[in-house]
Amino acid sequence: MNKCVMRHSIAFLTAACFVAPALAADDAAVKKDLFTVITLQGLPCGEVVSVTTRGDNDHVASCKDGNRYHVFLNAQGRVVVEKQ
Amino acid sequence: MSGNPATIHAERQQTRVLFIFGLAFALSIAGCSGVKPPGAQPPSAAETVAPAPTPAPAPSPPSPAIATPSSAAALNPPNPPATPPTTARQSAVKPATPVAKAPETVAKAPFAQPAKKEIAAPDVAKNASPTLDLTSLEQRLKDTKAIGVLTKIALKNQVDDLLGQFRAYYEGKLKTTLADLRRPYDLLVLKVLSLLQDSDPLLASAIVASREAIWGILSDRAKFATI
Numbered sequence: 167m168n169k170c171v172m173r174h175s176i177a178f179l180t181a182a183c184f185v186a187p188a189l190a191a192d193d194a195a196v197k198k199d200l201f202t203v204i205t206l207q208g209l210p211c212g213e214v215v216s217v218t219t220r221g222d223n224d225h226v227a228s229c230k231d232g233n234r235y236h237v238f239l240n241a242q243g244r245v246v247v248e249k250q
Numbered sequence: 251m252s253g254n255p256a257t258i259h260a261e262r263q264q265t266r267v268l269f270i271f272g273l274a275f276a277l278s279i280a281g282c283s284g285v286k287p288p289g290a291q292p293p294s295a296a297e298t299v300a301p302a303p304t305p306a307p308a309p310s311p312p313s314p315a316i317a318t319p320s321s322a323a324a325l326n327p328p329n330p331p332a333t334p335p336t337t338a339r340q341s342a343v344k345p346a347t348p349v350a351k352a353p354e355t356v357a358k359a360p361f362a363q364p365a366k367k368e369i370a371a372p373d374v375a376k377n378a379s380p381t382l383d384l385t386s387l388e389q390r391l392k393d394t395k396a397i398g399v400l401t402k403i404a405l406k407n408q409v410d411d412l413l414g415q416f417r418a419y420y421e422g423k424l425k426t427t428l429a430d431l432r433r434p435y436d437l438l439v440l441k442v443l444s445l446l447q448d449s450d451p452l453l454a455s456a457i458v459a460s461r462e463a464i465w466g467i468l469s470d471r472a473k474f475a476t477i
Binding site for chain 1: 264267268397398399400401403404405407408441445
């Protein structure tokens with residue numbers, strides 16, 4: 167029984183070790199993408215510190231300077247950045 | 251406390267194994283957390299530039315480390331398709347001759363990436379091909395990992411807006427001049443270059459090489475109509 171638990175925990179920890187960095191990199195990529203979009207619109211944002219994903223291509227980005235932006239793709243296929 | 255010595259020994263062994271795995275996991279997590287996304291790793295100039303002059307003793311003008319695409323654009327005459335193709339072709343055919351190498355280094359200067367010099371040299375020569383392949387450039391922009399999806403869409407929106415301005419200008423609906431339209435065009439190109447120059451310098455140099463040719467299409471009513 168103990169051996170079984172140990173095997174499972176090892177497997178879980180190993181998987182976590184591989185998955186965690188991948189997710190972190192993904193998150194960093196989204197933050198970078200949102201930061202670029204916000205700055206492309208000429209809006210201030212020191213750095214995107216957190217992202218809330220509402221749906222596909224629909225995010226709320228919180229910036230280091232306190233600004234929050236709703237970044238989404240509208241029906242016309244345009245990227246819209248709304249200050250909140 | 252309870253149980254025979256054999257079970258106590260087994261339990262101790264298990265605890266030891268768990269401790270070792272825990273330690274290994276903590277170490278691996280610490281190692282993983284140190285991994286940063288491939289960003290701008292400014293190569294030390296002395297380290298990377300040093301190998302460059304070894305093949306040819308003749309010193310070339312020092313290439314600036316800071317990207318100055320406008321200087322590269324200034325080097326290109328407004329009608330590039332006539333003369334540069336021959337030099338580009340020559341550099342592709344005879345990469346050893348110093349004469350053919352000179353324009354190549356000038357083209358590469360804005361995006362100093364000497365670390366990949368050996369690999370990049372033939373690619374840049376290939377990218378500076380005489381014919382402007384808009385479709386290929388578009389595809390490469392779509393495929394590049396240097397720009398995020400939302401950024402690509404936002405950039406495409408801006409490109410469409412600019413094309414709309416040109417269309418309106420040629421239809422007489424927009425009271426402006428070509429010189430006025432050149433500014434947003436340059437700005438847009440700079441935006442794209444700033445996004446690409448660190449992560450995809452080859453594509454960035456291809457865009458720099460095509461910059462004037464693209465403007466040549468946009469600023470010509472007949473050519474613009476064919477887009």
